[in-house]
């Protein structure tokens with residue numbers, strides 16, 4: 001810690017001298033206050049702690065977990081079977097070590113550093129350390145988007161989105177473009193039907209830069225960002241995507257429109273990362289198409305295809321949603337007709353930081 005040369009002046013003594021210059025405080029009292037506050041916390045038992053374990057106990061390296069871990073450690077049973085040698089240990093009578101196993105922070109998939117378990121050792125077997133592990137219990141993500149009725153602010157309509165990753169091949173140059181098709185289902189309409197909520201949805205999307213093809217301004221920086229997680233770091237974790245619509249809440253973590261497993265066509269993630277952005281087409285779920293602004297001709301054309309395909313694929317669980325049958329060509333036609341809105345999202349790096 002200190003150099004081998006002459007001891008540097010102790011800053012705490014200087015602080016104490018400054019404090020004692022205040023009326024009514026002796027130098028001894030000031031020194032006690034300054035030194036006392038600089039004294040690191042010590043555990044009740046003989047747990048030998050490293051700086052990284054201290055950082056976790058103090059909360060410095062924790063996210064979304066505000067427990068008092070000093071009290072936790074002091075209440076931890078002092079006797080244990082060593083996780084390395086298997087022999088009994090007792091932190092009341094001998095130096096011992098702990099290794100908390102804690103999920104590593106990830107802004108989208110693990111915004112809370114979850115304390116999974118704690119390993120205990122004889123200090124002679126293994127020094128204290130942190131074991132940061134990937135989160136395996138992935139969050140289901142937000143299930144609904146709440147929309148406030150313009151004329152009744154106390155009324156919140158809720159929407160959930162089907163998400164479909166599509167690859168659109170440019171007929172001119174053959175380059176493949178990654179698209180996301182989001183199909184909105186009004187799941188709570190307060191008896192008002194789909195139409196007023198689809199209008200509220202359109203207003204919300206417009207405020208986020210998702211708008212009709214005619215009104216779209218390519219120079220606008222998108223409000224949303226996209227994280228694509230294809231790394232198979234956690235067991236057999238399937239590909240996940242996160243659409244972030246801002247930050248806020250606890251510890252300023254991302255707020256999501258979607259945080260969900262998706263089937264990604266081959267080459268989709270590569271195309272998205274290469275381009276640095278993904279087009280997003282948003283419209284109503286096929287189940288609402290009786291009230292959607294889909295041109296009749298287009299709707300009929302797509303409906304015919306859906307009818308044909310769904311004859312083969314439909315199951316009861318589909319709940320009349322045929323959106324999974326829509327292709328990139330359908331998505332483009334829906335956007336061109338003005339029935340679906342278009343925007344784009346910037347693709348974040350794999351770790352979700354930049």
Ligand SMILES: [Zn+2]
Nearest residue numbers: 082085122125
């Ligand atoms: Zn041991």
Ligand SMILES: [Zn+2]
Nearest residue numbers: 285286321323
């Ligand atoms: Zn649908």
